[in-house]
Amino acid sequence: MKFLIETERLLLREITLDDAESLLKLYSDPKVQRYTGEPVVKSIEEIKKAIETRIVNYKKYGFGRWATILKSEKQFVGWAGLAYLPEFDKIDLGYRFLPEYWGLGIATEVSRAILDYGFDTLKIKKIVAIAMTENKASIRVMEKIGMEFDKFAPYELGSEDAIWYWCDKKLITKNKSR
Numbered sequence: 001m002k003f004l005i006e007t008e009r010l011l012l013r014e015i016t017l018d019d020a021e022s023l024l025k026l027y028s029d030p031k032v033q034r035y036t037g038e039p040v041v042k043s044i045e046e047i048k049k050a051i052e053t054r055i056v057n058y059k060k061y062g063f064g065r066w067a068t069i070l071k072s073e074k075q076f077v078g079w080a081g082l083a084y085l086p087e088f089d090k091i092d093l094g095y096r097f098l099p100e101y102w103g104l105g106i107a108t109e110v111s112r113a114i115l116d117y118g119f120d121t122l123k124i125k126k127i128v129a130i131a132m133t134e135n136k137a138s139i140r141v142m143e144k145i146g147m148e149f150d151k152f153a154p155y156e157l158g159s160e161d162a163i164w165y166w167c168d169k170k171l172i173t174k175n176k177s178r
Contacts, residue, residue, distance in 0.1 A: 004066060007113045010106065012066040015054050015079060019067055022076040023047045031099050035135035037156060057083070063122060065094060068110055070101070077101040080110040082118055082127065091118070093129040095141075107141045115145060119169040129165045130155050139163060146175030 005012040015023070026032055027041035027050075041047060057064045065081040078097030085092050093114060095107045111129075118124040129147055131138040147165035155162040167175075 003069075005110075005113050005117050007109050009071055010077075010110055010113075011069040011071055012080065012110065012113075013069070014058050015051055015065065015067045017048060017051055019076065020044055020047050020051060022067075023051065023079075026078055026096060026098055029099065032096060035132045035138065036096070037132065063091075063118070068095075068097070068106070070106075077106060080107070081114060082122075082124075085128075088128075090128045091124055091126070093118075093127050095138075102137070107138070108144050111141055111145045115167065115172055119172065126166060126168045130162050131165075133161060133163050139165075146172045 001013050001016075003011045003013045021044070024041065024044055024047045027038075027047060030040055033040050054064050061084050063082045063084075065079045065083060067076060068078050068080050069075065070077050078095065078101065080095035080097075081093075083092045083094060084090075093111060095110060097106060115127060118127055128150065129138075129142045131142065133139075133152070142165040145167075147167040148171060150164040150166045152161040152163055154160065
């Protein structure tokens, strides 16, 4: 399996159908799904459909949400990556990890690497990140990686306001030099 991004502790690769069981563990955990606006997933069939959509998106856009593997344990810890949001015509940075890996700096480490990959390799001009306003941990990650507040706005039709952050290569470079 080819890894697209490597950090000090992590490897990122495309998600495949072989990840179905690991993704079911992730998406069936109410703690993980709490701030996503998505229901808890109950079946492997739902996960397999979601994986098939991701595979299509890799081919269509050249990026997506990637399986995130902890090198030291060779363990799937969740996913992180970019997604095109056609309803907003924006590219979104996102991440979701198993609770036992929360609080270890994984989201910050992988997000910095994904931004670099997005700007340097994919030549993306602007990347956003969106979180529910109650998700203080994700908001803190967005700030730590150098993103700036954009607005409070719904993420889905009829949903409550979410908090939106943004960055471009120039902003990230400026914030790294601080």
